[in-house]
Amino acid sequence: MRRYAVPGVVTVVCVALLALLIYGVTQQGEGDKLATALGKGEKPVAIDATLPRLGATGTNSLADYRGKVVVLNFFASWCAPCADEAPLIERTQRLLRKSGATFLGVSWNDTEQDSSAFLRQHGLIYPAIRDVTGSYAKAYGVKGMPESFVIDKRGRIVALSRGVMDERFVKSQIEPLLSAPQ
Amino acid sequence: MALLTLLTALTLVAIAGPAAAAQPKVNFYDFQDTVMCVVCRTSLSVANGPQADSERQTIRNLIAQGRDEQQIKDALVSQYGDRVLALPKDKGFNLAVYFVPIGVVVLMVALLLVALPRWRRSARAKAAQPAGSLGPELSDDDARRLDEDLARYDR
Numbered sequence: 432m433r434r435y436a437v438p439g440v441v442t443v444v445c446v447a448l449l450a451l452l453i454y455g456v457t458q459q460g461e462g463d464k465l466a467t468a469l470g471k472g473e474k475p476v477a478i479d480a481t482l483p484r485l486g487a488t489g490t491n492s493l494a495d496y497r498g499k500v501v502v503l504n505f506f507a508s509w510c511a512p513c514a515d516e517a518p519l520i521e522r523t524q525r526l527l528r529k530s531g532a533t534f535l536g537v538s539w540n541d542t543e544q545d546s547s548a549f550l551r552q553h554g555l556i557y558p559a560i561r562d563v564t565g566s567y568a569k570a571y572g573v574k575g576m577p578e579s580f581v582i583d584k585r586g587r588i589v590a591l592s593r594g595v596m597d598e599r600f601v602k603s604q605i606e607p608l609l610s611a612p613q
Numbered sequence: 614m615a616l617l618t619l620l621t622a623l624t625l626v627a628i629a630g631p632a633a634a635a636q637p638k639v640n641f642y643d644f645q646d647t648v649m650c651v652v653c654r655t656s657l658s659v660a661n662g663p664q665a666d667s668e669r670q671t672i673r674n675l676i677a678q679g680r681d682e683q684q685i686k687d688a689l690v691s692q693y694g695d696r697v698l699a700l701p702k703d704k705g706f707n708l709a710v711y712f713v714p715i716g717v718v719v720l721m722v723a724l725l726l727v728a729l730p731r732w733r734r735s736a737r738a739k740a741a742q743p744a745g746s747l748g749p750e751l752s753d754d755d756a757r758r759l760d761e762d763l764a765r766y767d768r
Contacts, residue, residue, distance in 0.1 A: 509667040540651050540664055542671050542692045564694035565651070 465572060465580075465591060474587035477503070477580070478570045485538050485559035486547040492560075493535070493586065500532035500608045503580040504557075505568055507541035508549035510576040516595045517553035523601050524557045530609040533557055539568045539576065583608050638681045641673060647700070648672075648686070651693045668693075 468475050481492040493501060504520065506513040524534050536559030538546035543561060550559060562568050571580060574593075581590040581604050590604035642658070650660030650668060657665060657672075671692070675685045689697045701707040751759065 507664065507667075509663040511663065540693065541667070545667060545671075563692065565696065 463572060465588060469588065469591060474583070474589050477501075477582045477586050477588050478567075479586075480567045480570070482537075482560040482562055482567060485536065485543060485561050486550070490560075491535070491558060493582065496533065496535065497586065498584055500527070500530070500584055500605070501582045502527070502532075502534045502605060503537060503571070503582060504534050505537045505539050505562075505571070505573050505576055505578045506546075506549070507539055507576055508545035509541065512595045513549070513577045514553065516577050517549075517555060519596060519598065519601065520557070521554050523605065524555065527605075527609070532609055535560065537562050537567060539565060539573070581605055581608065584611070636679055637676050638679060639676050639685060641669075641676055644672060644676075644682065644685065645669070647682075648689060648697050649699050651697055656699055668697075 465475060477493055479493040481490045481494075483489075484491045493503075502523075506516075520534060527533050534555075534557035536550070536555070536557055538559055539562045541549075546559070546561070549555075550557075571578070577592075577595060579592040579596055580588050581592075583589045589608065590600075592600050592604075645658035646656055648657045648668070649655065650657050650662070650665040652664040653660045653662055657668060668689075671689070672685060675688055680688070686698065695701060701710055703711060
């Protein structure tokens with residue numbers, strides 16, 4: 432019995448490591464799952480959370496915009512590509528407001544003071560929330576910034592942009608939703 | 614004369630005031646070891662990148678305000694969450710960080726206490742064997758088979 436103990440323990444450890452490896456390889460991040468689902472033409476339900484508002488008291492969540500098109504935009508003041516994207520967001524936000532839609536900024540890995548200053552500096556007037564713990568970004572599988580998720584009037588994710596958004600993305604993924612029925 | 618006294622008093626207040634209000638209580642370089650860069654997930658002291666720079670600037674500002682170490686940590690946690698701390702708070706599941714290493718050391722010591730006497734017994738037994746010993750004696754059966762094999766090669 433004793434002579435089987437060491438090979439037995441070694442086998443169990445090897446099997447456990449192998450299982451962990453297989454789990455790691457097969458397990459996709461939430462972002463990859465979303466991208467895969469969107470690629471298949473699915474429209475996953477947007478994950479909601481109630482988070483503190485940026486530069487104001489109280490909280491905000493997607494539920495507050497029920498029935499409206501929302502573009503969730505993860506950003507930080509130190510993120511240079513976010514600054515590059517800001518002028519397009521500012522122009523698009525004016526367009527969205529006319530249709531009752533909006534950007535909802537999510538400040539992540541940043542201080543409240545710096546994020547607020549970033550919005551002021553770039554003339555961004557959309558509502559924003561703070562993801563202090565990073566759990567909301569994790570739920571969306573956000574890995575870099577900026578990342579944007581387009582949510583339709585029924586609260587489903589219909590498109591995502593990893594990296595800086597461009598005019599083509601706005602025209603092809605956001606603008607058609609504004610005139611679409613609920 | 615009264616004007617001169619007033620000017621002197623104002624000058625003294627202007628010099629002494631800011632110095633007393635913003636006396637640094639924390640060494641910036643030592644403090645960096647106690648917090649993480651939340652994007653690169655390494656100690657801030659070795660982290661590079663825009664987020665790390667932004668975090669360092671926040672810490673410098675807090676130090677310049679005369680805050681102590683705990684106040685600065687609390688301020689950072691309010692902005693970045695618990696993950697900014699290099700050592701997690703000692704409560705709940707986080708306690709594993711402190712107890713698991715101790716448990717591993719205790720386990721290793723226990724294994725050594727069991728294994729060392731065995732290794733020593735085994736080493737003594739080997740040393741006690743006469744030099745040139747070829748191991749245990751062959752059984753009659755094995756000896757007979759060996760003889761048969763050798764005889765076959767001799768033919």
